[in-house]
Amino acid sequence: MMAKIIIKLTFLVVFFGSFQMSGQEIKFDGDPDASFENARNLAFNLQRKQAQDTLLFILTKYPDYHDIRSFLATTYSWDGEYKKARKEFNYVLEKDKENKPTWIAAIKNELWADLPYAAIDMTNNALKTFPDDSELLLLKASAQENTNNPLEALSTIELVLEKNPDDQKAKDYKATLNNGLSRNAIGITASVDLYSDVFDPMQYYALMYRRQTKYGSIIGRVNYNRRFNENGLQYEVDLYPKIAKGLYAYVNVGIANTFLFPDVKYGAELFKSLPKSFEVSLGFRTLKYSTTTNIYTGSIGWYTGNSYLSFRPYFTPGETGTSKSGTFTYRKYRSDADNYLGVAVSVGFSPEINQFNINENAAKFVDLESQRINMGYYFTSANKQNAWGAQFAVSHQEIIFDQGNFFWIYSLALSWELKFK
Structure with a gap:
């Protein structure tokens, strides 16, 4: 009986000893600074999960190493795990209210x-410790702008x-805010087409007024065209109504009383934002001369970093079949969309894209070649x-009344726009 008791006690001692040793083995035992640096390198090389595991491991022994906990929270924020990030940021700020980098990172987490x-409230709390701090005030302005209060942000x-x-x-931020507060704009565009053969130079001018409203923008335009020793005017209105978040439309109507423009033109298109910064659209355009030309179009666009790429096809049914054409666009943005x-x-x-190089019988010639x-x-x-x-544009286009032969068109356009409140 005594032997059995001794065996059981021995087993219990060995078991708990092993458990304690196992517990000791999972605790961090190393240089926290070196491990922190390694975790940062992992995080910046897109190995976020490994970095977070390393940071959590260090915190098992150094729970109040605030730089490590704050960086862990930042990696959560990068991954969109804002609640987890908020918990870690709050832990640091409760113990160290003078940790300005953590305040900044925590406020950015609320903005993201x-x-x-919540970002405004957090910024106000941070400003009690760091009065009039420019970095914090810039973040506060960004939060105020995101609450649709650009005037408060400007203040x-x-x-x-x-x-x-x-x-x-x-x-720079003030200029951007003022630009956003400028709800009105007027503009002038002047352009000329020079032909290598057949036609004399053709001139185009446009006077524009734009008004930005909470429902979307409205643009009124008067177009002047001089071609074939004739002058003509066209009156146009463009609407960009907002329908829902990530969904808006384009509506266009134009009228004229000259053969230089369609008697009536109209069109509509619906745009939808998609995940991964993609956008698609689908719409039509109609040009009414003595005959009617319908154009069906759409687009797919992608914003990546400071670049934008899009492709827009056109399908135009006509007497000789359906014309198929397309435009690929690339834009490299700098400070903003302007x-x-x-x-x-x-x-x-x-x-649609060759409208000034056609006549009222264009529907009969939809199979023309053009680059x-x-x-x-x-x-x-x-x-x-x-x-x-x-x-500046260069076109190589088949001649409408002499198919098989081409001319070159060299185009130059200049524009100016003034924004005001």
């Missing part, structure tokens, strides 16, 4: 989580510039109120 009001930016008039980030370099390549004939490359550069003034653009 699309919780701007916050003014506080930054009062303390430091040379703060470039604040100056500053970019663009290139567009078109193949095939479509009355075109268009390059444009657009930029704004420092205060974003003035915007300029320049385009």
